[in-house]
Amino acid sequence: MGMILSVVNQKGGVGKTTSAVNLTAALHLAGKKVLLCDFDPQANSTSGLGVDKDELETSIYDVIINGADPKSAVVETEWGHVLPSSASLSGAGIELISMPDREHQLRKALEALRDDYDYIFVDCPPSLELLTLNALCAADHILIPVQCEYYALEGLRDLMTTLRAVNRSLNKKLDIFGVILTMFDGRTNLSMQVAEEVRRYFPGKVFATVIPRNVRLSEAPSHGMPIMAYDRFSRGAESYNALAQEFLKKERR
Numbered sequence: 001m002g003m004i005l006s007v008v009n010q011k012g013g014v015g016k017t018t019s020a021v022n023l024t025a026a027l028h029l030a031g032k033k034v035l036l037c038d039f040d041p042q043a044n045s046t047s048g049l050g051v052d053k054d055e056l057e058t059s060i061y062d063v064i065i066n067g068a069d070p071k072s073a074v075v076e077t078e079w080g081h082v083l084p085s086s087a088s089l090s091g092a093g094i095e096l097i098s099m100p101d102r103e104h105q106l107r108k109a110l111e112a113l114r115d116d117y118d119y120i121f122v123d124c125p126p127s128l129e130l131l132t133l134n135a136l137c138a139a140d141h142i143l144i145p146v147q148c149e150y151y152a153l154e155g156l157r158d159l160m161t162t163l164r165a166v167n168r169s170l171n172k173k174l175d176i177f178g179v180i181l182t183m184f185d186g187r188t189n190l191s192m193q194v195a196e197e198v199r200r201y202f203p204g205k206v207f208a209t210v211i212p213r214n215v216r217l218s219e220a221p222s223h224g225m226p227i228m229a230y231d232r233f234s235r236g237a238e239s240y241n242a243l244a245q246e247f248l249k250k251e252r253r
Contacts (some may be wrong), residue, residue, distance in 0.1 A: 015182030141177035
């Protein structure tokens with residue numbers, strides 16, 4: 001039975017999609033069966049693995065709102081499988097409100113796929129509304145990317161409050177698998193101070209591997225490629241491959 005991990009932080013621009021796409025690709029290269037569920041209406045994870053979001057016949061929206069078969073929506077790519085998103089997902093938060101068991105629609109979809117994969121990553125939208133709540137209810141664990149910049153911990157208190165509320169009433173098994181430090185610049189005191197602060201805030205949860213600021217890493221999505229395909233010798237590719245290996249060791253423990 002595969003592990004489901006939601007990549008979540010309601011603050012935008014912290015590296016959620018970059019981490020979801022590149023961890024998927026790196027673990028796929030390591031021989032694992034990986035599915036990336038794009039649960040963000042912007043559909044950047046979908047295009048980041050080379051899937052044209054404008055030519056989809058079925059997306060995660062059709063699965064959770066219209067009852068489409070989850071397996072029919074999965075797209076196979078060279079870098080792992082994708083359960084794609086589309087712009088129609090932007091209205092799903094409102095449509096879900098009137099549905100019975102509205103917090104667990106994504107969980108039902110992913111349970112039908114869980115046995116086919118070692119890992120399922122869910123790329124969440126940058127908010128704490130009903131779509132993200134579905135992702136938290138579907139997951140066994142969460143991954144939290146944190147940007148190594150000023151105000152890095154801003155908003156994380158709200159995320160932790162939401163996580164505790166979900167733990168109490170909706171998903172008692174949910175916990176933090178790990179925290180990923182992103183956009184790290186070892187030349188600046190600020191990045192070092194933020195990393196130290198995050199490690200204090202999440203003792204024992206922060207990955208040793210940090211993701212650097214890297215031009216090639218920021219260019220890769222515009223080419224519809226993970227960094228391993230775009231420039232496998234870049235610092236970004238090396239970092240995500242190292243993170244994947246650390247992830248596997250942590251999971252085995």
